[in-house]
Structures are given as C-alpha cells and as structure tokens.
Amino acid sequence: MNLRSSAPAAGLVAVLAVLAGCRPAPDPPPPVPAADDSPDGPPWFEDVTARLGVDFTHDPGPTDKYPMPQIMGSGCAVCDLDGDGRPDLLFLTNGGPTAKSTNGLYRQKPDGTFEDVTAGSGLDFPGFNMGVAVGDVDNDGRPDLLITQYTGARLFLNRGGMKFQDVTAEAGIKNPLWGASAAFLDFDRDGWLDLFIVNYIDYDPNWPCRSRTGEADYCGPKTFHGTASKLFRNRGGRLAQDTAADKPRAAFEDVSVGSRVGSVPGPGLGIAVADFDGDGWPDVFVANDGQPNRLWINRRDGTFAEEAVPRGAAYTQMGQEYAGMGVAAGDADNDGLVDLFVTHLGSETNTLWRQGPRGVFKDATAAAGLTATKWRGTGFGTLMADFDHDGWVDIAVVNGRIDRARAASPGPGLSPHWAPYGERNQLLANTGGGRFKDVSANTPGFCGYVTVARGLACGDVDGDGAPDLVVNAVGEKARVFRNVARDRGHWVKVRAVVPVGPTATRDAYGAEVAVRAGGTRRVRVVSSAGSFLSASPPVAHVGLGPATAVEGFDVTWPDGARETFPGGTVDREFELRKGSGKKP
C-alpha cells in the first residue's frame, strides 16, 4: 500500500522501472514561483504622515500578559470636526485606563498640515478605546462622537472649536460590554440619529491563552461567549424643547430588548448600515467573528428581524462561518445595489457578498477574482472607494495577524513583540464589472511594509478630490497615505444634508445618492460607519472615468422621500439639501 513506501525501496523500484522501460512515478508538482510582487502599474498612495505633522503612536499597553483587547487594536476617524471644510483626524489608543497615553486629535490647518489639539479637547483620555462613530446626535450641525471601549462606551457632544463634552451618563448610554464598531443611523426615521453598538465577547482578562507549543499568546474569540449588540434610540426629539441651552441635548434609551437586536449574541466586530431590502428604512449588517453574520432588517415598527441566513449573507458559499472583522459596503458592479466585502483570517478568504436581486446576497468571491490575491492576510479595516476614478470602486484592506507566526516578519516601526504578528496591507483594483485584481505590488508605500494594522478610514484629506487613506496600527505610528494615482478620471463629491434648524444642516445618514454621468448611474449610501472600528466622512465620493459632466442626481432621503437635482460640471463638490430638489 502506497502510504508506507520506504525511500530506498522506492528508489530501487524507480531505477528498475526506468531500466525496464516502464513509466516512472508521477513527478512531484512543479514548483510554483513565489507570488509575483513586481509592479505592473503606477502607485496609488504615498505615505505623507511626517510631512503632514501627524505624530500619533498607538499605545497597546503592557504586552507581558497578552490581553486580548490589545491585539484587536483601535480605530480612527477622518471627519471635519470643526466645520472649516477640512477633514480632521482622530486616533484612538488602548493602553488601558491607567496608561499615560491618550487618544490623539489632529486639526487640519489651512496649509493642509495638522496640529495636535488633543490636550484639553475632552478626548484626551486613556483607556481600552476601540471604535469610533461620528454623527450629529443633537442636531446642532456639528458632528458628535461615540467611542467604544473594552467594557464601555462614551458619548461626546461637539461643543465647537475641537472641544468635546462627555455626556455618556446624562445621555443614558450604558454599555458595560466589550464594544467594537458602532454606527449612527435614524432607524425610526424621526429625524434624530440613533446609535447601534456592535459588541464582541465576554473576554476574561485572567484567562491565559497559549499556542500549541505552550507559549503565551492572544486568545481567539472561541474561548469566550459572544455578547449582544446594543441599540439606543435617540429621544432628542422629545427633549429638545424643554432643555436649557447650556445642557446637553442628547438623551437615549436602550431599546436593545424591544427592538430584538439584543436577542441574538455576537461576537460582532464590523458594521454596515444601508437600506438593504429597499423599503426605505435602514437595515444593519453585523460581521461576526467565527459565527454567522447578522443582517438586521428594519421592520418599520421599532423592531428588527434577523434575516442573514435566508438572505444569503450569514455564511460563505461553502457554508462557512468565517472570522468576520471589517466590513466595506459599496456597489462593486455598478448595478445600483450595495455589496458587502468582509475581511477574515489569513487562513480563510475575505468574502464579497454581492447583492442581487435587492435584499438577497450571494458569495461572489471567486467570481470577482478575490480568491486569486497575491497573498492572504488577516484582514481588519477595509473599505471600497474609487481610488483611480475609473468609475469602479476598488478595495483597500489592512492586515495583521492575531496569533504569532513562527517566522517573524521584521518591519520598521514594529517592536520585537509585534513582529510575529505583522503582515502587509493590500489594494485590489476593480477592473470593471466587479472583478478585482491584486495591485498591492504597485503601491509599496501602503502595501510594502509589515504592520499590525486595524483601523482604516478614508477621506479626501488634502482636498484634491481623490480618496486618501488613514491607518491606525497596534503599537505603531499612525499613517496617512495621500492618493497619488496618475491619470485619474473625473470625480464628484456629494454632501447630502437635511435641515435641522433655521441655518444648520446635518449629513443625511442613510440617504441613497445616485449620480448619473456618462450613461452610468452610480449609487452611494451616505454613512460614516464601516471598515473596522473606524469612521469616514459621510460624503458620497464618485469616480466618473472619462465623463465630463454630471447629468443629474437622484436622492432617496432617510425618511423615504425622493428628489432629483440637476447635475453640472465635474471635479467638484455638490451639496444637495433636502427640500430643494424636484420630486421625480
């Protein structure tokens, strides 16, 4: 029997077989050349962190006990927090409550560089800070912040001038669980942003985990139980009239039980919000780590129904429940429907669930060419954006292992502790029709270094119309990558806003914006949430390829109303205000 053949005997048989003119044993498989890392196109990004004056270093805290929150890292946010039209940056840190390090807040100056305005901002606190969500919860026209923590969540009202006030207790936000990604959405369409917090697991800090060879290492999620997500309804509408001006106008109630969101545990990490079933009400997708994903369909009566299984978004095409981490939502094939790309472990594949017909998803990873990437990493932050403005959204993924590799990959800026967890980031170019090609080798600035990256946000940091990238990595310097893609196509940025007072407006979270140009209708959802633990500007950014004019915009507002707006020239930003368009 061929399972027990010995080498000398096999050798003799081979020799005699040759001498006897018989067919030799099959050749071993030919060696496959190493993944082709040679560039075949221009770079898309360059690291401009130092040039911009950003000097934040993430503090993961002491590494001797391998606390699990440490390896999950922290997020970051790109958002215009002071209303000057220029995106500012927030980086979270998780050194623990007694650490000397704090989060980092950077204001963009008129010359495009950044100044550290952390001290005295109200965000200058240590802790196990994980995720950030951005949204105007008090309808004053200024974006407020929610920061999730290991066993906590804190809500901050934006008081202007890059100052933030902690209103967690007064606002009724109580989340003693390990919070991960979070999102603001108006689930009850009352004009006030509600809050969805994805919770992870009931991790125990005294629970040591080890590798199979006995060394201490970080725990995996299966050691613990998943915890349930939280939904907080904004009661602002009721309180606005009788609240004094100097008091916070934010009040929430925990409706996790009544809405059913709390009835199914995680372990959740990533989130995306969109009207997936097309009924005009926002639904919520939650990526679970090693458990089936959840797709919370809004039932329009204050409750949600979990329908990921029948709608095809719970499992991969092979029926696998992979380790869902980050979520990128976007229309990969320009069919007007939002698809979902979820990052997983390096021992799995990242998965693209393509939507179609509306509300139904199919694992299209192989068909999209996404099983043929040059390497696999453990993906965390991810997003879809049209980096080269060719009219098709591309994908960025930041990577970093969660368990120690036997062979460490030393990288600049990585301490010896983190080197065995380091991996390279990836860029996947949409070659049209929702098929992707791994173009990581073209952009060594973003993909050529080894990192333990987690948070990833995207926004037009330098105001040139192209999406730039911001990364927060465990125990490393945060990085800002400027989009330098050559020969980019045309573009538009669209801010869809709803009036919230005589002069103030708020970004229309949940609105669907369709841009008609060059015979193609490209759809974006206005949302700040997504990726992993991170927040990006709620601006619809659309690459147009060669189209030189926008024919018009179609907007479905968060309350279900529809309007059309005239188009115009390209390579500029439009602001579409609810009520100022035409009814279709």
Added chain:
Amino acid sequence: MAGMPRKPVIAVLVVLVGAAGGAVWWYTTRPPATDPPPVPAGVADPAVRTALIEAREGVVKAPRSGEAWGEYGLVCRAHGLNPESNACFAEAARLDPQNPRWPYLIGLLNLRAAPADAVPHLRAAYGLAVAPPEYRSAARLRLAEALQERGHTDEAAALFAEELRENPGDARAQFGLGAIPAGGGDPRTAVGRLEGAAASPSARRKAAALLAAAYRQLEDPAAAARWEAAAASAPADLPWADPFVAEYQRREVGWLNKERQADEFVAQGRPRNALPILEDMARAYPDEHTFFKLGMTLAKAGDFPRAEQVLRSVVAQNPNHGLGHYFLGVALYQQGESLRKQGNRDQSGGMYEEAVREFRRSTELRPDHALGYLFAGLALRTLGRLSEAESECRNAVRVGPQEANTHLALGEVLMDEGRPADAVPHLEEAARLAPAKNTRAGALLEKARNAAEKK
C-alpha cells in the same frame, strides 16, 4: 534470438545489474539534502518539546527515510509549527515520492499560506492516493473543495460526482454538489443535494443555511423558515473526517491538548470525566489557571465543597480573578441551597450572604459578566432583599439580554414585589427566548397576566 550466443547476453545482464546496483548504492549512500529543522527555542511546553526532540532524532538517525521526515513533519504540524512541518513534508515527498500524505499536507497548508501553490500539491496527492479508499476520498474531496473555492466549479463538480459514484450518499460530496448550484443561481438543483447532506453532523448547519437561502429564492417561505430554524438551532458542524489530518492531530501532546480533552467532556455534560485530566494537569502545570479550571469543573460536577476549597486558593492568590470569585460564589450559593433544603436556615443564610459578596466582587471586576449579576440577584431574592435583587437582575438583563434566564429572574423578582404588570414584558421575553421544552417562563407569564388583570 534463439541463435544468439549466450556470452553477450550474460554480459549485458551483468552490466544492467551492475548499473542498477550502482544506482541503488548511490541512492542509499548519497548525502542528505538538508538538515531537519531545529526544534524552535521558544517551545515552552515540556511535553511538546520532548515530542519534537524525539521526532527530530528519528530524522537524524535515518536521514534518508521519508517516513522519519514525515513523522517529524506530523509532530511539528500537530503543534502549529507550520514552516517546520512544510520543510519536513517537502523532504519526505522527495524521499518518498509515491506517498500521497506529503503533497496532501503541503497542499493543505498552502491553501491558506500560499494559495497559488495549493492545488498542484492537492492534485498530486489525489493522483497518488489510490488506496485505502478513505484516503482517496479525502484527497479527492479536498481537491474538489479547493477548486470550488477558486471558482473552478466544473472540475470540482466532476470530482464530487466521481466521489458519489464510488460512495453513493457521501454527505461531503452531496454538500459540494449542492453548494455549487446554490452559488450559481440554480436553487432548484441545489436543494436536492443539500437535503441529502443535511443529516450529516459535519454539514447540518451549513447545509441548512444554504437550504434556507435556496428556498427563499424558490419563493417557498415555509421551507425557508424551517431550514432557517434548523440552521439556528444546529450545533456547530464537526469537521469532515480526514485521515490525513487525523494523523497529525493524534500526535498532539501538551497542556493545550489536555485542556481540550477536559473541555470536551465538560461540553458533553460529563464534567466528572474531566476531573482526572485536570488533576493530572494541576500536578504537571501547577499554575493559577489550571487550578481555576479544576475549581470551575468541580463546581460544574456538583462537588461544591471541593470547588470552594480550590477556588478560595485561586482568589487568595489573585484577588482580581473575576471568574474565580464568580465560581466561588456559585459553590457557596449551591451549598446554601442544600442547607436551605435541609432546613438549616442560619447556615444557609450565611452561605448566601457570602455568595452575594463574591458575585458582587466578580461583577466589579467583570462588569460584562451577566451570570455574576444574575446569581447575585437569585441569592438576594432568596435572602428576601428584593429591591437589591431587582437591581442586580436589571443589570443582568442589560448585559445578557439574549439569555432567557436574565429576563425570567427579573420577572420573578417583580412578581415577588407584587408588580405582575411590570413582570409581564420580561416574562414574555423569557418565554420567547427560552427553548421550547422549558415551560417555566410560559407558566409564570400566565400567572403574571392573571394577577395583573385582577389588580
């Protein structure tokens, strides 16, 4: 030929035999191509280190033995030393080229580590694995799944079909043959195959999930709901049986291996079977965590006095051990329950009081631990401190809203407080979340509704 002289024939034969002998001599005496990978310095578990050293010595003693190289590779693979195992398997494949194990195991690892280099090895393994049948099936099906994942569905389907011809009813092949049309927009073809796989403990959940989606596409909401419920209630699918994988799995030794054995007994509801393993571990690895697991398992096995003893030592050593305090509280609470049932109210009260202190300490340290609040609420309710019990149960609901017991306990406390109307929504939620066979919440809900109506 008949007329050929014999001497030249003999001479040719002598030359041939000589050449063959020379080739064999060269083959068996040539220097080994490479040294076996060293045992990594960082291996901390002494049992693992010993196993690795012994397997490596096997290679040193027989450097031209494919089996020896493969054995060392298997021991490395069993302990997650993947680069080392792949190096060993590569050398084993060179020395033992007819053996399908080595390309199979390289391919299996490359599926994740070097995806472009996985299918050629799996294909080679399938070509070599002519027998025994379970090895041939495993090699064929793994290759089929690798091809399917990469979108080569036609070739994958052919391999699945081939397997079904040889093993009619094979659940893994049926699942693969069902998953392909399910992903390809042909739900009608998919359902028959998937239903054929859905009884397998290795496919229950995933087949049910794909069936729910397929029936939804077929606009059969009743069947979709039935399979969705089946997917939600099914335990996690077991891995497909794989004799190649089993070969390295059974070579795993060390702390983690023993812990897994103990955990499996606990998961099967047989904690007493786990105790000898944990007691052995406590001798071999006398650390805080091993003692904690021993104490926790003693509590789960119902040996509360011993659990108390072990867990007291754990929290004395580490006063910040939240779960240590929790399980100590459980051990005290259960002893209090026994004493109460025996009519010993004074002693039981003391036990409950101490249990409450331990539960509260546990939730100070672990504010995300629903059971800590829940048991504190239960103990306080028994002590008649209802407002405190209500507060703890509300915390339990906040932290563990997915647990029927948190809602049930809060409902019970509210009933005790004479507030049946307030209890109703919590009992409704408890009844909704509770497994069908648990009728306690439903019965109490009816009582609460009746009482609320009378009020």
